Amino acid sequence: MLAERLKLPLHQAETEQAPFVLELTRDGLQLRWTTQPKMQPLTLDYTRGAQAWRQKLGGGKQEAVVRAIGLGHNVRPSVLDATAGLGRDGMMLAHAGCNVYFLERHPGVHALLDHAIHQFQEAHAAEHWSSKRLHMLPAGSLLEAAPLPNHIQSIQPDAIYLDPMFPEREKSAAVKKDMQFLQALVGPDLDADGLLAVALNLATYRVVVKRPNKAPFLAGQTPSAQVPSKKHRFDIYIKKAYPKQAV
Numbered sequence: 001m002l003a004e005r006l007k008l009p010l011h012q013a014e015t016e017q018a019p020f021v022l023e024l025t026r027d028g029l030q031l032r033w034t035t036q037p038k039m040q041p042l043t044l045d046y047t048r049g050a051q052a053w054r055q056k057l058g059g060g061k062q063e064a065v066v067r068a069i070g071l072g073h074n075v076r077p078s079v080l081d082a083t084a085g086l087g088r089d090g091m092m093l094a095h096a097g098c099n100v101y102f103l104e105r106h107p108g109v110h111a112l113l114d115h116a117i118h119q120f121q122e123a124h125a126a127e128h129w130s131s132k133r134l135h136m137l138p139a140g141s142l143l144e145a146a147p148l149p150n151h152i153q154s155i156q157p158d159a160i161y162l163d164p165m166f167p168e169r170e171k172s173a174a175v176k177k178d179m180q181f182l183q184a185l186v187g188p189d190l191d192a193d194g195l196l197a198v199a200l201n202l203a204t205y206r207v208v209v210k211r212p213n214k215a216p217f218l219a220g221q222t223p224s225a226q227v228p229s230k231k232h233r234f235d236i237y238i239k240k241a242y243p244k245q246a247v
């Protein structure tokens, strides 16, 4: 049963009040915000809509996240997306050719992402790149256990990507619906600073951190380089250069 597999409480009746409920409908898995009935439920579908279109194009090297991870002529680094969220950035990297490992600690967000990734893989033939490049890890965190569990240690990612929730992200209508959901469901990631040292230890070549333009550096640590974008910047912490031949 889905609730059991996801280790989430099963709500039998509409009358039970939980602020967020995951529902498996004919259209797929959706997250409903019960205290905001005017909000359309949040669904994740990488197979259609604007997101699929953007990602197809975004596989191009012009996307800031792709440039920050640093894809070269022969370089397609493996990436641990350690704050995977709704997987938009990770999917972009996978479209661009990276092997991406998605790690997310919030069980509801993890469930949506897991479902969307499976759905995307199932929509394509077995030999499609998605079955080789997309790896959903069990719900968890780089901050949970020391030493890290084997299924994380053994990845030995070339790069780690971090995009924790920033406490002062705008609350205005300008914030996209999915971000509003995340802000309300997950809240600010107040322990985010701790991620940088663990990530720098685990990544072979670099760690990339997405920050709102106005935000201070994660853990107060100055990056080696930056890639700017409209509202965000990508802080790059380089441990060593990628080798010239394929990674």
Ligand SMILES: C[S@@+](CC[C@H](N)C(=O)[O-])C[C@H]1O[C@@H](n2cnc3c(N)ncnc32)[C@H](O)[C@@H]1O
Binding pocket: 082, 083, 084, 085, 086, 087, 088, 089, 090, 103, 104, 105, 106, 109, 140, 141, 142, 143, 163, 164, 165, 166, 182, 186, 189, 192, 195
């Ligand atoms: C801003 S969202 C990430 C958005 C993502 N980059 C995307 O493109 O959809 C941040 C996510 O990171 C998750 N997160 C924060 N700290 C984490 C940690 N230490 N381990 C795992 N997940 C974490 C939060 O639960 C949240 O879902």
